[in-house]
Structure formats: C-alpha cells, structure tokens
Amino acid sequence: MGSTVYLETIGCQMNVADSERADVRLRAAGFDLSQSPETADVIIFNTCSVRERAANKVFTRIGEVRRQRLGREPVVGVMGCVAQLEGKTLFDNSPSVNLIVGTRATDRLPELVNRALEGERRVIDLDERADGEKWDVPATARTSKYVAFVPIIEGCNKFCTYCIVPFSRGREKSRAASDIVAEIRELRDHGYREIHLIGQNVNSYRPGTEAGLEGFKGATAFCRLLRAAAATGMERIKFTTSFPRDFHPDIVAAIDEHENLCEWVHLPVQSGSDRVLRAMRRGHTASDYMARIAAIKKARRRMAITSDIIVGFPGETEADFRETLKLVGQVGYDALFIFKYSERPGTPAARLDDDVSRSEKTARFLELEEMQQQLQQKTYESYLGRVIKVLVERTSLKSDQDMSGHSTCHKVVNFPGGSAALGEVVSVRVTEAKPNSLYGQVTQAI
Ligand code: 5AD
Ligand code: SF4
Numbered sequence: 373m374g375s376t377v378y379l380e381t382i383g384c385q386m387n388v389a390d391s392e393r394a395d396v397r398l399r400a401a402g403f404d405l406s407q408s409p410e411t412a413d414v415i416i417f418n419t420c421s422v423r424e425r426a427a428n429k430v431f432t433r434i435g436e437v438r439r440q441r442l443g444r445e446p447v448v449g450v451m452g453c454v455a456q457l458e459g460k461t462l463f464d465n466s467p468s469v470n471l472i473v474g475t476r477a478t479d480r481l482p483e484l485v486n487r488a489l490e491g492e493r494r495v496i497d498l499d500e501r502a503d504g505e506k507w508d509v510p511a512t513a514r515t516s517k518y519v520a521f522v523p524i525i526e527g528c529n530k531f532c533t534y535c536i537v538p539f540s541r542g543r544e545k546s547r548a549a550s551d552i553v554a555e556i557r558e559l560r561d562h563g564y565r566e567i568h569l570i571g572q573n574v575n576s577y578r579p580g581t582e583a584g585l586e587g588f589k590g591a592t593a594f595c596r597l598l599r600a601a602a603a604t605g606m607e608r609i610k611f612t613t614s615f616p617r618d619f620h621p622d623i624v625a626a627i628d629e630h631e632n633l634c635e636w637v638h639l640p641v642q643s644g645s646d647r648v649l650r651a652m653r654r655g656h657t658a659s660d661y662m663a664r665i666a667a668i669k670k671a672r673r674r675m676a677i678t679s680d681i682i683v684g685f686p687g688e689t690e691a692d693f694r695e696t697l698k699l700v701g702q703v704g705y706d707a708l709f710i711f712k713y714s715e716r717p718g719t720p721a722a723r724l725d726d727d728v729s730r731s732e733k734t735a736r737f738l739e740l741e742e743m744q745q746q747l748q749q750k751t752y753e754s755y756l757g758r759v760i761k762v763l764v765e766r767t768s769l770k771s772d773q774d775m776s777g778h779s780t781c782h783k784v785v786n787f788p789g790g791s792a793a794l795g796e797v798v799s800v801r802v803t804e805a806k807p808n809s810l811y812g813q814v815t816q817a818i
Contacts, residue, residue, distance in 0.1 A: 374402040375489055378412035382429050383420025385570050385612070386541075387452055389509075389521045390478050391418045394451065396513040401482030409437045414447040414485055416471070419454035421536050423714040427454055431466065438468060447471055447488040451478065453540035456498060457718070463494050474498035475526075475541050479505055500542065507547050508555055511562035518565050518765060518795045524552055524597065525571035525578075530615065532642070533653045533720040534685060534713065537572055546577050549597055550584030556604045565763050565797060566608040566778075569601065573615035575623060591622035598623065602630035607797065608763065608780055612638040617655040621667040628672045635673045636706075636782040639664065640680035644699030645692035648685050653720075658699055665703050676706040676781035683740060684713040684733035686724035693736050697743060706751055706781065707808075708744045712737055745807060752783075752805035759815055760785065762800045764793040784809040 377398055381391040394416070395405055406412040415437055420426040430450060438448075449471030450462055456474040463469060471488045473481055477497040488495045507523055514520055527541045556567055571577070577594040579585075588603070590596035601609050609632055614623070616639055627633045639661075643649050646657045668675050681696060700708065712733040715726050728736075760779045768774035768786045775789040779800075786809055787800050793814075804811035 374404050375413040375485075376404045376406040376411070377414040377416060377485065378406050378409045379416045379418065380409070380433065381418045382433070383418065383426060383452065384422070385521055385568070386523065386526065386572070387418050387420055389523050389570060390452065390475070392509050392514060392521070393478050393507070394418065394481050395515075396509050397479055397481050398485070399513065401486075403482065403485070410440050410442050412446060413489065414449065414471075416449040416451055416473075416481075416485075419450055419452040421453040421457055421540055421716070423711060424716070425714070430454055434466060434468060447485065449473060449485070449488065451475075451481070453536070456540045457536065459498055460494070460496055463496075470494060472496040472498070476501040501545065506551070508551065511559050511564065516765070517563070518763060520559050520564050520567050521570050522552060522555055522559075522567050523547065523571060524569045524574055525576065528572040529576070530573065530655070531653065531720070533651065533724075534682065534716065536716040536719055539718055541572065544573070544576060544578070546579040546593075548581070548583060549579050549593075549600060552597065553584050553600050553604060556601055556606050556609075560604055560606045563795070564606070565795065566610065567601075567606055569597075569609065569611040571613070573613060573618065574611045575614045575618045575620065590626065591620045592618075594618075595620060595622040595626055598626045598633055599630070602626070602633050605632070607632055608634055610634045610636060610782060614639045616641065616661050616664055619664045621664075624667055624671045624675070627675070634780045634782065635671075636676040636678070636780070637668055638678045639668075641699060641703075642680060642682050643685065643688070643692065644696035645688070646695075648688050648692050648695075651687060651721075651724075652682075652685060658695065662699070662702065674781075676783070677703060678707040678709070678782070679703070679705050680709045680711065681740065682711050682713050683736040684728035686713070686721060686726055686728070688713075688728055688736075697740065700740065700743060701747065704747055704751060705744065706783070707748065708740075710737055710740055710744070749805065749807065752807075752810060755783075755802045755810055756805060757802065759799050759801050760810075760812075761797050762787070763797050764789070764795065766794070767791060779810070785812060786810075787812050787814055789814060 419430045451473035525546045585596040588596040588599040762777040762785045765777040768776040800812040802812040
C-alpha cells in the first residue's frame, strides 16, 4: 500500500485549484489521499498569505494536528504562498516542518514527498514552473463532479502596494489557450455543467502564441479566449478575478453574445478615493472604474457585479472612506468582500505608517457592511418572482430538505428538493430574498 497523505487547503480559489492538482499528481504517483490527519503518513497544508490572519492559520493548524496525532510523527509539509515567502526560515521557526513546496512546484510534489519519506530532513523547492509543464487536472480526478476551476493565468505583475501576491506567486504566466480549450472540452464530455476560468487577473491573460484562438474575434486575448470557451458548448462559464485597468468593454460584448458566458463580473475596486487608489498604485481612478461599471450596466443582459474593498489603508482619512461609501452606493453591488487593511511584510505599503487605528478600521468595516447589507437587500428583492437557472450542487447547509446551488448570476439559491437533482440545472422561481441568498421553488427541471 502507498503512503497516505492528508492535504488541507487554506485560502483562495487558486489554492483550491493547486490542491486539486497536487491531489492528482500524488494519486498518480501511488499515494493514497486521506481525510484523517490523525493517522496520515504525510500532512500538507496549502497556505495563503494575503492577509495576516490567513498566514498565521497554518501555524495554529500544525499545532492542532500534531496534538491529535495517533502514533508516529508524520512528514509535515507546507505548500503555497506562505511556503514560497517564508522559505527555509519555516524549518527554523516550525521545527516539525520538514517539507516546503513553493507556489510553482506543485507538479513536483510527489518526488519531494518521497524524499521526505525516505528520511531527508529538510526538503525544499521554491523554483519556477518549468516551461512546457502542463497545468491540466483530468476531469476524472476532480473534487466536484459539476463545477470545475480552470486556471488560465497565475501570478501577478500589478504590484498594488498592499499586496503580497506578486511576491508569493511571481510574475504573470498565461497558459496556452489550446490547452485551456482542450480541458474545457474534456470537462464538458465528462458531464461538467459549469467552469470558472481563474487567475489573479484573468483579463490580463496574454499567452505566448494565439494557438487555440484562431478564428475567434475579440479586442484582447482574454476576449478571444472567452469566445473560444463559449464555442466549446460548456453550459456555464464564469471567470474571476478581473482587474479594472485591463477590463475591456469587449468582455461585456462577449457576454451579451453568448448565453453560456455567465452574467457576473467580479471587479475589485479596493477604494473609492483617488488619493488612496494612487497610494495603492492601482492604476485607475474612481471615475475610470465607474466608466467600466457604466459599460457593464449598459449590457443587454442584467449583470451581477461584485467587488473587494480594503478599509483602513495607511493614510485613509474619514473623507477618503466617505468616497468609498459613495462609490459603493453608486454601483449597487450584488456582493461585497470587505477587508481591514493588514500589513504584509515586504510590500511597499508596509513602509507606510499603519496609522488607522484598529477600532477605526473596525468601525469603517461595520459601517460599510451595514450599508452593503441594505443595498444588497434591495438588489436581492428585485429577484422576487423572477425565474433563474440554478445548478444543483449540494444539500443545503441549513436544512436537509433543501437543495442548494448557484445561479448564473452567482447567487446562492436554496429550494425544497431531493438529491436526485444533483448536477442538474433547474429553473427556480424566487419567492424569498434572504440577506445572502435567494429562496424559491423549482418550476421545471431542464
Ligand atoms: N490587507 C487587506 N486586504 C488585502 N487584500 C489583498 N491584500 C490585502 C492586505 N494586505 C484583499 C484585496 C484583494 C483580496 C483578494 O484581498 O481586497 O482583492
Ligand atoms: Fe494583488 Fe493587485 Fe495583483 Fe490583485 S492585482 S493580486 S491586489 S497586486
């Protein structure tokens, strides 16, 4: 029997996708994946460092898991952003760690795990992904049977001053369009109903060649990729995250042309104040951003728009924060992810004085959250009586009489039903608007 590996993911969709790839590579090399950290031979944490709290979580988890252990000491590995950034200092600071796998070394994981199992005390690989290395995860090896994440670009060249990602994930590297399209086709053939094209900035997609995009029109490579993805006939295609400066209106045109490109755009603004945006080095002003929003709102289809906001960036005044409230009020987001600024060592903003007090950050967070809740309630209520298409993904977390899934506009929708509908797309008439989800009745299975 092969050794058993327990793999735990902390962090974003890119980490989830990396874990999936790690899972596949490990199984292919003869390892058994285990759900129990108590007995596994190898324990790997796939880590996130975008905010301090996430970065610290891995240390808490290592302690917790080691206390629960039955039997001998496992190999303890750290992969992902914390591994990439901390490098070998992790060995010194966490003596139980004996395997460190950087963000571009996922595909080399089996060989690294084997070295650790053979007794090598400190195994570390922080190297780049080799050219020509495949990113594919076969349809048969994925965690969900209906929804798949497909990375199209990894890394980031933007260097927003608060952000650790350009350091933890390195420079942007786009995947060949022909590989992406082939993967989508394979997923479609295996019955997948929805894919998410993912990347730190999907719309900065810039492959070395146009192979796979021949014959598709579009103002940018990403627009051509969207049309090529739509042409595969995959039922639902979502994409995230978009970067405002590179958000070409042709993306909206592509969504208008193709029913299977979903009507949802995640376009983080981070702040509504030009002064703060400049200090964040986002490369856009509030009015540049609002011009993108106007283009999205002019679409034939009614688009859902979501965003990320950081409150309490160094130097953010009460007046700056009011600008953020104003912008949020103008856009009317379908959902908003609000973060308190968290200083990340090594980023340019870490050299600034983190001068917005903790209580002020909390006050701004709560005020913005309250405002968003009120606006969101109105948006959600506007769906009452409408029929929307929902991919049935699981039993509801709150009631086992209900099923749960997402709409094409990426809202969580619950409705009474049984597990027979799993993996199906159903039409749901919305009867209730909850704070973060919709409730309704199935009108027909399609
Ligand atoms: N502090 C707080 N939030 C951050 N984000 C990124 N870096 C930081 C930081 N240092 C947020 C941004 C980004 C989201 C993924 O995380 O809003 O869009
Ligand atoms: Fe970070 Fe900015 Fe890159 Fe997003 S675009 S990953 S916020 S540096």
